[in-house]
Amino acid sequence: MTTATDFTLAELIIAxxxxxxxxxxxxxxxxxxxxPRLAASLAKLTFAPGLQMTDGExxxxxxxxxxxxxxxxxxxxxGWMPYSRVFDxxxxxxxxxxxxxVQVDRxxxxxxxxxxxxxxxxxxxxxxxxxxxxxxxxxxxSFFLPNHSxxxxxxxxVDVVASAGLKPSSWPAGAPADYxxxxxxxxxxxxxxxxxxxxxxxxxxxxxxVTFAQVQDATGFPLLQAPGLRETAAPAEEQLAVIRNLDPxxxxxxxxxxxxxxxxxx
Amino acid sequence: xxxxxxxRAVISQLRDGMTIGVGGWGPRRKPMxxxxxxxxxxxxxxxxVAYGGPEVGMLCAAGKVRKVIYGFVxxxxxxxxxYFRKAREAGAVDVCELDEGLLLLGLRAxxxxxxxxxxxxxxxxxxxxxxxxxxxxxxxxxxxxxLLALPAIKLDVALIHVNRADRKGNTLTxxxxxxxDDLFARAADKVFVTTEEIVDSIAxxxxxxxxxxxFEPYLVAGVVYAPLGAHPTTSFGAYGWDxxxxxxxxxxxxEDGGWQGYRDKTIGNDExxxxxxxxxxxxxxxxxxxTF
Numbered sequence: 001m002t003t004a005t006d007f008t009l010a011e012l013i014i015a016x017x018x019x020x021x022x023x024x025x026x027x028x029x030x031x032x033x034x035x036p037r038l039a040a041s042l043a044k045l046t047f048a049p050g051l052q053m054t055d056g057e058x059x060x061x062x063x064x065x066x067x068x069x070x071x072x073x074x075x076x077x078x079g080w081m082p083y084s085r086v087f088d089x090x091x092x093x094x095x096x097x098x099x100x101x102v103q104v105d106r107x108x109x110x111x112x113x114x115x116x117x118x119x120x121x122x123x124x125x126x127x128x129x130x131x132x133x134x135x136x137x138x139x140x141x142s143f144f145l146p147n148h149s150x151x152x153x154x155x156x157x158v159d160v161v162a163s164a165g166l167k168p169s170s171w172p173a174g175a176p177a178d179y180x181x182x183x184x185x186x187x188x189x190x191x192x193x194x195x196x197x198x199x200x201x202x203x204x205x206x207x208x209x210v211t212f213a214q215v216q217d218a219t220g221f222p223l224l225q226a227p228g229l230r231e232t233a234a235p236a237e238e239q240l241a242v243i244r245n246l247d248p249x250x251x252x253x254x255x256x257x258x259x260x261x262x263x264x265x266x
Numbered sequence: 267x268x269x270x271x272x273x274r275a276v277i278s279q280l281r282d283g284m285t286i287g288v289g290g291w292g293p294r295r296k297p298m299x300x301x302x303x304x305x306x307x308x309x310x311x312x313x314x315v316a317y318g319g320p321e322v323g324m325l326c327a328a329g330k331v332r333k334v335i336y337g338f339v340x341x342x343x344x345x346x347x348x349y350f351r352k353a354r355e356a357g358a359v360d361v362c363e364l365d366e367g368l369l370l371l372g373l374r375a376x377x378x379x380x381x382x383x384x385x386x387x388x389x390x391x392x393x394x395x396x397x398x399x400x401x402x403x404x405x406x407x408x409x410x411x412x413l414l415a416l417p418a419i420k421l422d423v424a425l426i427h428v429n430r431a432d433r434k435g436n437t438l439t440x441x442x443x444x445x446x447d448d449l450f451a452r453a454a455d456k457v458f459v460t461t462e463e464i465v466d467s468i469a470x471x472x473x474x475x476x477x478x479x480x481f482e483p484y485l486v487a488g489v490v491y492a493p494l495g496a497h498p499t500t501s502f503g504a505y506g507w508d509x510x511x512x513x514x515x516x517x518x519x520x521e522d523g524g525w526q527g528y529r530d531k532t533i534g535n536d537e538x539x540x541x542x543x544x545x546x547x548x549x550x551x552x553x554x555x556x557t558f
Contacts (some may be wrong), residue, residue, distance in 0.1 A: 008499055019498070021476050040474075056558030057443070058441050058442035058443040058556070069557075071556055077511060082443040082444060082445070083291070083366075083443055083445060084444070084446070085444070087366075088369045090367065091387075112365065113540070119363075119392070119396050120357055121354075121355065121357030123355070124355070125350070125351040125354040125355055126346065127338060127340065127345060127346065128336065128338045128362055128363050129364070129365055129391065129392060129393060130337065130365070130366055131337075131366045131392070133365040133388045133391035134365045134366070134368070134388075135369040136390075137387060137389055137390065138386075138387070145417035160392045160396070161392045163391070164390035164391045165390070167390070170390040171390050172389070172402065174410065174412075175390075175412060179389075180390075181320065194469075199518070231320060261530060
């Protein structure tokens with residue numbers, strides 16, 4: 001493996017996000033949105049061959065399908081995965097998704113439903129809770145947020161709890177505490193998780209050129225520095241080659257504003 | 267037995283205040299010919315149950331809707347249905363926002379004639395706080411777990427689009443995913459289908475084809491021959507969604523009198539004028555089915 005020197009922030013994020021599936025074994029891996037989907041695909045093609053993926057519609061594929069117009073590429077199907085089976089897979093727990101909530105709070109609760117204090121007349125109607133309530137109590141979920149800020153990582157609680165989190169008082173007394181499983185949270189600034197003491201958020205790595213203080217300033221709740229806090233690893237040239245094959249139309253360049261380089265200018 | 271009927275005859279069996287389930291998934295396989303006939307009618311106060319696409323937005327815009335029970339309302343590449351968004355942000359409709367899987371479970375419970383289904387889904391989420399009528403139930407077994415007792419979602423009527431049907435109510439639904447059309451059919455007192463193709467009999471020597479038969483003819487009260495009847499949504503095996511049309515429709519939501527303009531110019535008085543207004547049969551048949 002040769003560490004790359006020239007890579008974009010999106011590519012750094014893809015390589016960092018792929019790590020969330022490490023050690024998962026055989027299960028359904030779903031990355032919603034271009035970077036999470038590329039991350040899951042990269043994980044499958046490099047270190048997590050047991051991940052099972054779909055073509056984005058209703059079929060399982062053993063080779064991840066590249067993004068966008070397919071040209072001469074023809075997927076080879078190896079199974080059928082209509083939504084009814086997606087739900088069966090979700091509820092069995094044999095799935096790990098990476099999704100993009102609009103708001104995340106200190107409890108790991110996520111919101112994609114609506115903004116504003118009054119759900120009957122929201123300030124902004126968003127997607128609705130979609131599959132987040134079921135996903136969040138059934139299988140592991142990781143997050144990708146492209147704009148790390150206090151608007152996305154809110155000070156109080158999210159406006160609408162679409163994904164359940166680790167807030168004890170939201171659960172009935174005696175409910176098993178282990179339904180909610182949170183993986184990595186990958187942003188444009190850092191990688192963190194909720195595995196600090198008492199499920200506290202702790203930063204695992206800072207993207208090149210980013211300081212912990214900068215991340216804390218952009219976060220509405222307190223963050224810890226994980227033991228061994230380090231710089232997010234640059235992708236390897238071999239990983240970049242895989243990413244280019246998976247994304248021939250360079251959709252990844254359109255996700256982050258201005259498609260910034262992976263190493264920020266000092 | 268002949269269940270062949272016109273869209274207008276179906277609508278004449280609907281009443282104000284009914285709970286109507288709509289098959290399909292977002293901008294995919296929606297029985298739009300029947301939705302348009304509702305838009306042309308004076309029906310009102312409807313409760314719409316759906317994995318919603320343009321039908322939910324249009325019915326809201328036309329003031330037909332009292333309440334929406336939904337897993338989502340989306341046009342896919344236009345993530346939020348523009349007229350649904352408008353209705354929500356004006357507080358103009360009541361909603362029961364569900365997890366996508368809860369909608370499936372509620373419909374299935376209705377089809378099984380159960381009062382509720384016990385599930386962990388929704389616990390510790392906004393599904394509980396935004397639907398204060400939902401109650402929980404404790405497992406009677408040793409685990410004692412407290413679960414959501416999701417009420418069955420009973421439908422007066424289900425409207426479903428299929429590819430081929432005969433006059434006895436046998437249907438075939440092509441495409442990669444049956445979605446939950448079968449559960450909508452079972453949850454309803456009466457099912458009306460629109461079909462791309464009507465035949466004397468769907469009977470075949472090929473049993474594989476019959477896997478595309480999603481529900482029994484005894485559930486089907488009426489069959490409406492409605493070629494292109496899913497436009498502007500995808501009808502697998504026939505034509506793809508019309509994203510150009512959906513974008514133009516979405517743009518009207520930001521204009522003053524936008525809905526009325528769309529209603530008058532596009533929906534028109536019958537399906538023939540509708541198809542002509544959206545570019546004609548050849549345009550619709552040429553719409554590619556999208557890949558992802």
